[in-house]
Amino acid sequence: GAGVSQTPSNKVTEKGKYVELRCDPISGHTALYWYRQSLGQGPEFLIYFQGTGAADDSGLPNDRFFAVRPEGSVSTLKIQRTERGDSAVYLCASSLMGAGSKNIQYFGAGTRLSVL
Amino acid sequence: DAKTTQPPSMDCAEGRAANLPCNHSTISGNEYVYWYRQIHSQGPQYIIHGLKNNETNEMASLIITEDRKSSTLILPHATLRDTAVYYCIVRVAPFPEAGGTSYGKLTFGQGTILTVHP
Numbered sequence: 001g002a003g004v005s006q007t008p009s010n011k012v013t014e015k016g017k018y019v020e021l022r023c024d025p026i027s028g029h030t031a032l033y034w035y036r037q038s039l040g041q042g043p044e045f046l047i048y049f050q051g052t053g054a055a056d057d058s059g060l061p062n063d064r065f066f067a068v069r070p071e072g073s074v075s076t077l078k079i080q081r082t083e084r085g086d087s088a089v090y091l092c093a094s095s096l097m098g099a100g101s102k103n104i105q106y107f108g109a110g111t112r113l114s115v116l
Numbered sequence: 117d118a119k120t121t122q123p124p125s126m127d128c129a130e131g132r133a134a135n136l137p138c139n140h141s142t143i144s145g146n147e148y149v150y151w152y153r154q155i156h157s158q159g160p161q162y163i164i165h166g167l168k169n170n171e172t173n174e175m176a177s178l179i180i181t182e183d184r185k186s187s188t189l190i191l192p193h194a195t196l197r198d199t200a201v202y203y204c205i206v207r208v209a210p211f212p213e214a215g216g217t218s219y220g221k222l223t224f225g226q227g228t229i230l231t232v233h234p
Contacts, residue, residue: 004159033221033222035222041226042201042224042226042227043160043222043224044224045220045221045222045223048220048221055220056220056221059221091159091160093159093160102165104162104165105160105162105222106162107159107160107161108159109157109158109159110159
């Protein structure tokens with residue numbers, strides 16, 4: 001079956017613009033995660049969904065960042081008024097939940113965001 | 117989640133075993149050790165996890181010391197495709213049969229850059 005799919009793979013935008021990054025999780029995975037990875041660093045947690053609701057959004061850096069998952073499957077990470085410091089690779093992961101799942105997170109290849 | 121310490125880089129010859137250490141001296145009794153790796157331009161990939169017993173799967177073996185304060189990931193016959201950043205992560209049991217209810221974040225450190233050379 002298909003893995004986690006992220007689109008676009010690359011996004012170049014100008015400072016101050018609005019961007020949306022999309023994540024298609026593995027079918028049937030109820031948990032979905034967003035991470036951000038700066039050059040030379042490990043991924044940094046942003047937000048995690050159980051179904052449609054955000055169970056933990058403690059990693060979102062400020063109110064310019066917002067994520068939704070309206071039907072419990074596809075998720076969109078939205079960044080308003082982008083800044084050059086937002087440039088990074090944005091990673092999405094999904095996992096099964098419940099007994100026997102081991103909660104292994106499967107990652108997509110990421111979206112590389114460049115803010116000029 | 118407990119903090120982990122890993123060497124920044126290691127080298128290994130192709131075909132030899134790669135032994136990647138991780139220190140987690142503040143690990144709690146209900147925390148598991150997870151290993152992920154990230155090959156260049158890809159997302160992280162799960163390798164293996166364990167609580168206190170040694171574990172083995174088709175990718176690697178995980179050796180956890182008796183006091184659980186450190187562990188070693190072993191790739192028995194490293195290939196060039198094993199060149200990657202390897203992350204050791206300690207987290208509270210993320211699944212219900214282990215008594216955990218936290219399905220949340222993975223906390224990545226800097227990891228170990230493993231370079232496998234011919």
